[in-house]
Amino acid sequence: xxxxxxxxxxxxxxxxxxxxxxxxxxxxxxxxxxxxxxxxxxxxxxxxxxxxxxxxxxxxxxxxxxxxxxxxxxxxxxxxxxxxxxxxxxxxxxxxxxxxxxxxxxxxxxxxxxxxxxxxxxxxxxxxxxxxxxxxxxxxxxxxxxxxxxxxxxxxxxxxxxxxxxxxxxxxxxxxxxxxxxxxxxxxxxxxxxxxxxxxxxxxxxxxxxxxxxxxxxxxxxxxxxxxxxxxxxxxxxxxxxxxxxxxxxxxxxxxxxxxxxxxxxxxxxxxxxxxxxxxxxxxxxxxxxxxxxxxxxxxxx
Amino acid sequence: xxxxxxxxxxxxxxxxxxxxxxxxxxxxxxxxxxxxxxxxxxxxxxxxxxxxxxxxxxxxxxxxxxxxxxxxxxxxxxxxxxxxxxxxxxxxxxxxxxxxxxxxxxxxxxxxxxxxxxxxxxxxxxxxxxxxxxxxxxxxxxxxxxxxxxxxxxxxxxxxxxxxxxxxxxxxxxxxxxxxxxxxxxxxxxxxxxxxxxxxxxxxxxxxxxxxxxxxxxxxxxxxxxxxxxxxxxxxxxxxxxxxxxxxxxxxxxxxxxxxxx
Numbered sequence: 001x002x003x004x005x006x007x008x009x010x011x012x013x014x015x016x017x018x019x020x021x022x023x024x025x026x027x028x029x030x031x032x033x034x035x036x037x038x039x040x041x042x043x044x045x046x047x048x049x050x051x052x053x054x055x056x057x058x059x060x061x062x063x064x065x066x067x068x069x070x071x072x073x074x075x076x077x078x079x080x081x082x083x084x085x086x087x088x089x090x091x092x093x094x095x096x097x098x099x100x101x102x103x104x105x106x107x108x109x110x111x112x113x114x115x116x117x118x119x120x121x122x123x124x125x126x127x128x129x130x131x132x133x134x135x136x137x138x139x140x141x142x143x144x145x146x147x148x149x150x151x152x153x154x155x156x157x158x159x160x161x162x163x164x165x166x167x168x169x170x171x172x173x174x175x176x177x178x179x180x181x182x183x184x185x186x187x188x189x190x191x192x193x194x195x196x197x198x199x200x201x202x203x204x205x206x207x208x209x210x211x212x213x214x215x216x217x218x219x220x221x222x223x224x225x226x227x228x229x230x231x232x233x234x235x236x237x238x239x240x241x242x243x244x245x246x247x248x249x250x251x252x253x254x255x256x257x258x259x260x261x262x263x264x265x266x267x268x269x270x271x272x273x274x275x276x277x278x279x280x281x282x283x284x285x286x287x288x289x290x291x292x293x294x295x296x297x298x299x300x301x302x
Numbered sequence: 303x304x305x306x307x308x309x310x311x312x313x314x315x316x317x318x319x320x321x322x323x324x325x326x327x328x329x330x331x332x333x334x335x336x337x338x339x340x341x342x343x344x345x346x347x348x349x350x351x352x353x354x355x356x357x358x359x360x361x362x363x364x365x366x367x368x369x370x371x372x373x374x375x376x377x378x379x380x381x382x383x384x385x386x387x388x389x390x391x392x393x394x395x396x397x398x399x400x401x402x403x404x405x406x407x408x409x410x411x412x413x414x415x416x417x418x419x420x421x422x423x424x425x426x427x428x429x430x431x432x433x434x435x436x437x438x439x440x441x442x443x444x445x446x447x448x449x450x451x452x453x454x455x456x457x458x459x460x461x462x463x464x465x466x467x468x469x470x471x472x473x474x475x476x477x478x479x480x481x482x483x484x485x486x487x488x489x490x491x492x493x494x495x496x497x498x499x500x501x502x503x504x505x506x507x508x509x510x511x512x513x514x515x516x517x518x519x520x521x522x523x524x525x526x527x528x529x530x531x532x533x534x535x536x537x538x539x540x541x542x543x544x545x546x547x548x549x550x551x552x553x554x555x556x557x558x559x560x561x562x563x564x
Binding site for chain 1: 383384387564
């Protein structure tokens with residue numbers, strides 16, 4: 001099956017600064033991929049390269065198996081993180097602009113979405129709130145009925161009701177066969193909508209997998225000792241351990257795979273108790289973007 | 303025609319028409335109030351009538367100002383690259399559609415300016431009870447071709463410089479006025495050594511003002527004369543040069559705009 005989006009070994013440098021390094025990511029038709037990462041991780045740069053707003057230093061990008069061309073944009077809708085609307089124009093004028101540009105523009109769908117977001121067509125975009133501007137961008141994108149959505153923080157500034165609506169729109173689009181690549185700082189949104197998650201850190205892909213798969217493999221192994229936690233340097237070097245937290249008598253290891261094996265290795269240090277706990281997506285994210293080792297002050301852990 | 307640029311130019315033209323209407327109204331009030339002080343003959347413009355080219359000259363001045371003001375439009379699009387550059391059209395085509403829309407607006411600004419100038423002139427004739435007859439002088443075609451060419455060249459040079467910048471079109475427009483005026487002034491200074499004077503003259507090749515640095519009219523007959531230039535070239539050749547430089551600058555502007563990265 002042809003990937004909707006295929007990013008291969010993408011690197012983007014600005015002078016000496018590497019914004020994205022060797023990123024490989026694929027999005028399948030009918031799927032939703034959530035791109036996570038702290039600020040400056042390279043998410044927006046990835047989107048810019050994907051849309052041809054920035055030229056990759058190396059690597060390749062293919063949309064439905066072909067390099068990006070102007071015609072690609074007939075089937076690709078983009079919602080940027082910051083509003084890129086014309087502040088002096090009304091919503092109606094934006095809709096007219098899109099009607100003239102896109103063959104697949106659906107006026108009925110646009111009207112339906114305007115009613116959903118309760119916006120005034122005659123109002124200038126500059127007079128809308130931040131959330132309403134995001135809604136305008138979403139209306140424009142979803143009224144095109146494209147095969148591919150690239151959404152950078154699509155729920156930014158929206159209230160919880162409309163955030164849920166955006167997720168529903170994405171899920172509905174994917175159910176109809178469209179592919180969605182979106183970024184968000186709200187992990188709950190990603191957990192709810194995405195069937196696949198990619199986490200970037202310092203421009204590099206550090207986690208990539210389906211949400212269910214990650215929840216199955218990513219675990220916390222917690223060891224409680226009778227006295228102060230021993231030195232476990234040898235264990236900490238295990239590549240399956242993403243991060244270790246120490247607090248008094250407790251050591252927590254965030255493992256990407258093989259939690260049973262790691263628990264057995266903890267047994268070698270004679271703990272009072274060892275347990276394996278499930279990780280939520282938020283824990284997986286924090287583990288992936290935080291350092292490998294962290295010492296939590298006493299009292300921070302229960 | 304680019305719809306976004308069409309809306310922008312429609313707004314600019316509306317503003318221009320509003321300002322000119324206000325100025326025309328003030329002028330007509332002033333003419334009516336001071337009509338008793340004016341003493342003119344039974345007709346105006348002499349036996350052949352008023353050379354319309356003389357009135358065109360005023361309109362060209364207004365058009366030139368309008369053309370430079372709208373010169374930063376591609377730069378403005380760089381403030382919202384995600385909107386302008388993710389459309390299903392080649393980017394050079396988008397840039398050219400902006401330039402063509404702006405050129406149409408510049409021509410329309412010339413027509414509107416003429417309309418108001420003729421309105422004021424006819425009001426004057428009516429108030430002071432004189433006949434006004436018109437004729438199209440020999441230089442009218444040249445004056446309009448050269449004048450609009452100078453306006454377009456200035457516009458296109460501003461676009462060429464600012465299209466690769468992010469939202470600094472306004473500064474470029476302001477600096478262009480200072481740069482072109484000073485450069486033209488320097489070309490008249492005779493104290494400079496020859497190499498420096500030659501350099502100034504070379505730089506003036508890309509100065510629209512250098513191709514038409516004054517519009518003279520004969521006040522008694524209101525007929526237009528060939529505009530002056532620091533270059534001793536045939537006026538029609540000057541007109542061809544300014545249009546060619548304008549077109550070349552438009553191509554450069556499109557290329558700069560297309561290749562800009564974000």
